[in-house]
Structures are given as C-alpha cells and as structure tokens.
Amino acid sequence: MPATIVVGAQWGDEGKGRATDWFAREADYVVRYQGGNNAGHTILVGDERFALSLIPSGVMYPDCTPVIASGCVVDPEVLLAEIEMLSSRGIDPGKLKLSANAHLIMPYHRKLDRVMERYLGRNQIGTTKKGIGPAYTDKYARRGVRVQDLFDPKIFRDKVEAALEDVNKVLTRVYNQLPMDPDEVIDHYLGMADRLVPYVCDTSLLLWEALRRGDEVLFEGAQGTLLDVDHGTYPFVTSSNPTAGGALVGSGVGPREIGRVVGVAKAYISRVGTGPFPTELHDEVGDKLVELGGEFGTVTGRRRRCGWLDLVALRYSVRINSMSHLFLTKLDVLSAFETVKVATGYVSLGEVYEEFPRQQRVLYNCTPVYRELPGWRQDITGCRSFSELPKQAQAYVEFIEEYTGVPVAWVSVGPEREQMLQR
Numbered sequence: 214m215p216a217t218i219v220v221g222a223q224w225g226d227e228g229k230g231r232a233t234d235w236f237a238r239e240a241d242y243v244v245r246y247q248g249g250n251n252a253g254h255t256i257l258v259g260d261e262r263f264a265l266s267l268i269p270s271g272v273m274y275p276d277c278t279p280v281i282a283s284g285c286v287v288d289p290e291v292l293l294a295e296i297e298m299l300s301s302r303g304i305d306p307g308k309l310k311l312s313a314n315a316h317l318i319m320p321y322h323r324k325l326d327r328v329m330e331r332y333l334g335r336n337q338i339g340t341t342k343k344g345i346g347p348a349y350t351d352k353y354a355r356r357g358v359r360v361q362d363l364f365d366p367k368i369f370r371d372k373v374e375a376a377l378e379d380v381n382k383v384l385t386r387v388y389n390q391l392p393m394d395p396d397e398v399i400d401h402y403l404g405m406a407d408r409l410v411p412y413v414c415d416t417s418l419l420l421w422e423a424l425r426r427g428d429e430v431l432f433e434g435a436q437g438t439l440l441d442v443d444h445g446t447y448p449f450v451t452s453s454n455p456t457a458g459g460a461l462v463g464s465g466v467g468p469r470e471i472g473r474v475v476g477v478a479k480a481y482i483s484r485v486g487t488g489p490f491p492t493e494l495h496d497e498v499g500d501k502l503v504e505l506g507g508e509f510g511t512v513t514g515r516r517r518r519c520g521w522l523d524l525v526a527l528r529y530s531v532r533i534n535s536m537s538h539l540f541l542t543k544l545d546v547l548s549a550f551e552t553v554k555v556a557t558g559y560v561s562l563g564e565v566y567e568e569f570p571r572q573q574r575v576l577y578n579c580t581p582v583y584r585e586l587p588g589w590r591q592d593i594t595g596c597r598s599f600s601e602l603p604k605q606a607q608a609y610v611e612f613i614e615e616y617t618g619v620p621v622a623w624v625s626v627g628p629e630r631e632q633m634l635q636r
C-alpha cells in the first residue's frame with residue numbers, strides 16, 4: 214500500500230493533527246519526520262482534548278504504531294512527559310518507536326533560543342523558544358548529539374563537553390549569560406536513557422519492512438510549507454523541511470513509496486510569530502477570525518495573526534509539495550460572514566503577481582487582489598456530506614479547487630472527530 218503524506222499548506226496550525234487523526238483510523242504507522250516540540254497538534258475525542266507536541270497523532274489508536282523518525286529533534290524530557298501524560302489519560306504509548314538517529318534538543322539549545330531571540334529585539338523571529346533552531350544548527354554543524362549517543366556514556370560525555378566548550382564561550386562572551394555545567398547536563402540526560410531505550414530502533418528499516426508487507430504508512434508533517442527553511446518566508450521560518458520532500462529525507466523512505474500527498478489548509482489563514490503575511494487583517498474581521506476560530510497557539514498560547522485565504526500561497530504550496538488532494542479545515546468559522554474573500558493575486562508597485570513572488574520584498578508591501586464570494590450565514594457544523602452544505606459554501610470549496618487545480622477531498626466543519634465530510 215503506498216504511503217500518504219499529510220503536510221501543512223500554510224504557516225502551521227492548519228489542523229494537521231485532526232486530519233492525521235482522521236487518516237490514522239486505518240493506518241498501521243504514523244510518522245513524524247521533522248521538527249520537534251515546537252508543534253502543537255490538537256485532537257478532540259469526545260469531551261477530551263489532546264495537544265500533542267512530539268508523539269505522532271496515530272498514538273490515539275491502539276493498533277497504530279507512532280514513529281518519531283530521524284529528521285526530528287527530540288527533547289527527551291518533553292518526550293517522557295508526553296508519554297506520561299498519555300498514559301495517565303488512558304492512552305498507551307507503548308508501541309512508540311524513536312529513531313536512534315534523531316538529534317537531541319539539549320538544555321543549551323533552549324537557552325540559546327531564548328537569548329538569541331531577546332538579542333534580536335525588534336527583528337526576532339518569534340520562535341517557540343523550545344531550542345529547535347539551535348538543535349538543527351548543531352546537527353548541520355556536525356556537532357549535534359543523537360539519541361543513540363545516550364546509550365554510549367563515554368561518547369555522550371565527549372560530545373556534550375566539546376559542544377559546551379563552544380556554546381559556553383558564546384553564552385558568556387556574546388550574550389552575557391552564565392556558563393552551563395557539562396556534568397549537570399550529562400548526568401541529567403544519561404539519567405533518562407533507561408526510560409527511552411525501550412522505544413529506540415532503526416525506524417527507516419521498520420518502515421521499509423512495513424511498506425514491503427503492504428502496511429499503511431502515514432507521514433504527519435509539523436509546521437507548514439510557508440515555514441519551510443528552503444521554501445518558506447525565510448528567515449521567518451522554522452529550521453527544518455515540513456514539505457513533502459522532508460518526509461522522505463527525514464524518515465529514510467524513498468519517493469517511490471508515496472501514493473498521496475494531502476495538503477491541510479484552513480479555510481482562511483493564520484500565522485504565529487513574525488514575518489510577512491499579505492492577507493493579514495488588522496480589523497474587526499481579523500479579530501472575529503481569531504475569536505471564532507479560537508486562534509491561540511497550542512504550544513505558546515500566543516494570539517495567531519489571521520487573514521483571508523491566500524490562494525496565491527496555496528497554489529504555491531500545492532506545487533512545492535506536489536499535492537494530490539487538499540483537506541480543508543475550519544470551514545465552519547467562515548459561516549459568520551456576509552461575504553468571504555480569497556486572494557487571487559498581489560499588486561506591488563503597479564505590478565500584478567499571480568504566482569508566489571520570487572522576491573520576498575513583494576510580500577511585505579503588496580496589496581492582495583481579492584475575489585469576494587457570497588457567504589452562507591448558517592450553521593454548517595452538523596453537515597456530514599458535501600450536498601448538505603449550503604450552495605455558497607459548496608461554491609467556496611469549488612473555487613479553491615478550480616484555482617489550485619487539486620480536489621478538496623475532505624472538509625472539516627468543527628473540531629470534533631465526526632465533524633467531517635468526505636467527498
């Protein structure tokens with residue numbers, strides 16, 4: 214059975230967790246392939262709300278194996294706390310698999326993330342301060358510490374000491390901070406090794422064997438296409454590749470295994486942190502989207518910036534990921550509006566852009582070209598099929614399909630598991 218990639222089509226928080234939860238009913242494996250606990254994926258099961266930061270959403274189903282693959286950065290303390298949290302709420306994470314190659318987020322990564330952001334002042338990225346950027350920096354500088362190093366105390370000690378020798382110079386001389394004690398860091402981390410060892414394996418081999426057996430494998434992206442370090446609004450991005458290509462690199466699975474690439478997009482758009490955002494609304498419509506959509510960060514609680522759906526960006530996202538389908542979320546939030554707008558182009562200095570501009574400067578000083586579509590002004594949270602939707606809502610979805618050239622195969626009309634329609 215070819216695998217499915219679920220990828221964020223916007224700036225994150227599109228509803229990937231709930232979309233993954235929908236597909237995971239039938240999946241044997243759900244794989245996180247990049248990012249770390251900067252992600253916050255919300256799943257509603259009855260009256261219960263689960264916010265997962267690291268463990269793949271498939272953990273909710275006892276028959277599904279959640280996998281944290283090599284491309285992720287793992288804060289072991291956070292992982293153990295999440296395992297604990299799930300166990301205490303009756304979910305068994307015992308099947309979890311953790312790649313031996315995944316890099317560890319160290320205490321000095323978290324510290325660096327905090328002080329670097331503070332230092333940037335007005336130019337800050339607005340990171341989640343979880344140490345993601347510094348952990349990936351060390352990975353690519355080839356002085357990172359991996360999960361497997363935890364099981365070789367001598368190597369672990371050597372690596373941490375070497376890394377801290379550099380980091381402490383930076384902390385003290387550049388950022389005016391106290392140095393960190395290597396022994397404290399090493400003892401704390403080695404003390405967690407025993408609890409992690411049952412989960413550690415060669416996740417690429419595991420997935421290879423699963424795919425050979427014909428098992429269903431689902432890849433769960435974190436963040437979104439516009440936060441991709443290569444294809445997003447750099448430098449206001451995360452430090453990994455959330456895009457579909459990242460699923461392959463991050464999990465050690467080749468492109469011929471993939472059957473579907475499902476892009477998850479909100480019926481409008483949001484962004485947390487700084488960076489350009491052409492359709493951002495600073496008016497009461499923006500406030501209403503925040504209020505009705507409950508647009509506050511799952512991880513940091515920050516208010517998300519909101520705006521009308523940006524079809525220029527969405528079409529770009531379809532291309533970058535070679536999406537086969539779209540999964541549209543939060544259509545119910547738009548029910549409150551008399552008319553709904555979508556951006557089909559940008560105008561900057563008299564020039565019209567219908568493709569995502571090559572020069573990022575354009576994104577800062579452009580005016581979106583909007584198409585205004587009739588609203589539906591009725592509650593759609595009870596609709597369970599496309600034909601039950603008011604015809605204006607159907608037309609809205611069809612407009613997105615037409616513009617992007619990709620079928621919107623799933624639409625969600627509320628946060629609950631069953632508030633879904635499949636076409």
Ligand code: GDP
Binds near residue numbers: 226230253255257545
């Ligand atoms: P993720 O990071 O992409 O998984 O998205 P988040 O979980 O951070 O944010 C999505 C939020 O929207 C969560 O609070 C979900 O419960 C909620 N949500 C998802 N789908 C829908 C929907 O169709 N309608 C409404 N009203 N809320 C939704």
Ligand code: IMO
Binds near residue numbers: 251254338342343449
């Ligand atoms: P999910 O998976 C939305 C944003 C941060 C910041 C930038 C860099 O829930 O969609 P980082 O801590 O990664 O170095 O921050 O990326 N960001 C997210 N925004 N959803 C996320 O994850 C995000 N993860 C990171 O706000 O702008």
Ligand code: MG
Binds near residue numbers: 226
């Ligand atoms: Mg989120």
